[in-house]
Amino acid sequence: MIVNGVLAGLIYVIMALGFTVIFGIMRIVNFAHGEFYMIGAAAILVLFGTLGWPYLLALVAGGLLAGTIGVIAERAFFRKLARDEMPGMIMSLAISIFLQSVMLQYLGPSELAVERPFTGVWRLGSAVVPWDRTIVAIGALVILVAFYFFLRYARLGLAMQAVAQDPETASLMGVESGIVYSASFGIGCLLAGLAGGLMAPIYTIGPYMGELPMLKAFVVVILGGLGSVPGAVLGGLLLGLSESVLSTQFSTGVALIASFAIVMLVVIVRPTGLMGRSSR
Amino acid sequence: MKAMGHLLDVSELTKKFGGLTAVSNVSFGLKKGEIFGIIGPNGAGKTTLFNVIAGHYRPTSGKVVFEGKDITSQSSNRIAQAGIARTFQSVHLFKQSTMRENLSRAERISRLHSPFAMFSRQPEPEASIIDDVAAFIGMESLLDSVAGDLSYGHQKMIGVGMAMMVSPKLILMDEPAAGLNPTEKREAQKLVKQLRDERKISVLIVEHDMPLVMQVCDRVLVVNQGKPIALGTPEEIRSDPAVIDAYLGEDYEFA
């Protein structure tokens, strides 16, 4: 139960990371985040499932595809809306609807399944852990570590942090906000796409598959603080664990209700979340 | 300092933000019909003191009593309903509306301060109240101009006009002279005196501009680093060594 919670939590972390990066830098609540997750999953379906590419390659390709589409969307639609919270939200909603409809076109309305690339189980103490979920967790960890190093040491990563904290000062210091915005959105979507690709073999793939992951990302990000990376990590693990406990004790519905109740509580009492800074 | 007969009584007001003490043990009484000034060097805590009295901050300790009623932790809208209006240091106006609309909105807001106010018998305002206030501040000719198009000085005057629509007994003014040129400052001084003389409205001014305060106020409180260091008439403070001490190093005229 605990192990499951941690495994689930790690994927939530990746989803939340992308979401929080986009909000932290562009102050846009990306309702389309789940759809980029779906793009990553669809890539696995097509590239790995149908065309027979190696899993890892398909995964990376899916992530890059999601990221690229994200950058295009950002430049075409979101650029003017950066930091304008409401229209940005509605625009992301529009994009989400549009992407869902495109998927509906190509995949049809029903859910499809992909062959699992990894099978079998291993043991951790008394727990039986399936390999495929373990790979997902390992993948998530790898992505997390890579992201951490990126933020810490890459020029772009540092620039992103600067813009998130204080865009005016950042631009005074020569950071080009346009590039940072595109990159942030793209990376946020890339992360979502990778998450989708990792999870694709676990569940089924369909045009509405992004809704639930987005819900989870949303809960995590509120809990950890909108715009906070460590918050996303903490929140993701907390959510994964609590969900695991609650759905085992009661039901998944109750677990979900509890998650949202916590969201409401956090927003009312401490909107910046466990670890966020209050911006503005 | 007798508590009787004071319109506004501030006792031992302290405001701390975390470890920082912005206002420390400030006490004074404002008499009815008085023009009272609060001055101090930069960072002295004047603005924080103002905002506590105006209801934006809750004090850490101390009391604010108005007309005998304790208003210490009341919110800014309750304080306005009690009869204290305020003006803003930076301009707060409905920039896209005309001056007349601005004043009209002020009147409506103060009359219908909550949905429940709609149900109690309210005396209808006299039709000419807007013209009356506009004439008082000397801007009747500009009633139909868009507020955002007017000069900064005029905008600040509208702010005073809107405060008057609340039918206040006391107006709190936050750095009224900020951003005004010398002519406008003289106008402002005249207006403050008129408010007291013609309308019987008491005034509390928090200000940076020494000459203005010295000329217009009956009594002045000097604060430095959040603490009160002198209270008296302008002549008394001018020669108070503690005050001169506090301003040493700042470029001030006491004229």
Add this chain to the structure above:
Amino acid sequence: MRLVVFVYIAIALIALVPWYIDQRYIFHIATMITIMAPMAFSMALMLKLGQLSIAQPAFMGFGAYTAVLLSMSLGLPTAAALVAGGLMAAFVALLVGPVFLRVKGVYFVLLTYAFGQIVFLIFQEWTSLTGGMSGLYGIPKLTLFGFRLRNAEHYYVLGLVFTAVCYLTILAIEKSSIGSIIESLNEDEMLSLSMGANAISWRVAIFTLSGFIAGLSGGMYAFYIGFLSPDPFGFRGSVELIVINTIGGSGTILGPLLGAIAVVPLPELLREAQEYQLMIYGLCLIFFITFLKNGLVSLVVRRKE
């Protein structure tokens, strides 16, 4: 000004269309417009406060389930149950309003989103009360003043009256002192507070009104369709309302009305091309946000700037 008059006349004419074509499904679309328009009004009321509330479908659900349960389980006359549904939704709004409305901006949206999701989940999970996903069947027909509303045409007339009453009420509020105060709160809350405005009480009042309208719409919806499931009360419902309000435009209440007339028939008109329906929603939304930010109504009424 003249253009607005033409628009009103056009709307009145459009309202008469179902009797000229006289087909069941035209009356159905028309009735749905008269149910969704007040829902759009409900969201528009909150937009006037500068808040985007996606809790409206939840209030609709409260109204629907309350009305249905009161009439089916307790035998309350349907008309009374309908009003009770509206009052229940208003009551919930009154209850949560003072807490929710202290939160502004994005956080308020997220708060109403979470609230809406919880209510939706409760509707789904509390199967003993609401019948869960399988829903409640056999809802009785509405009886008003002794007249039993049997078919779509009857409900359409009721809907027209309801929509008109809501519209006129909100228009009256817009033009009154209340409207002026709401605008002031929205434009500069600090200034309004300094003049005595009790901002929270006004916001709660508007929120309660919007909840009441949504609750009534919900009740009407339930009695009309005859079957009630949690489905329309989830996030999808909010999406449709957002689309209506964005395309129609906010600012004045005519916007959501135009939006409802434009958007609600779309799924029916596109019944042939069902897959494209969602795509067109999305494209329309993108188009309007980019090019016509103030919606259709901005073509008709020049905003007072």
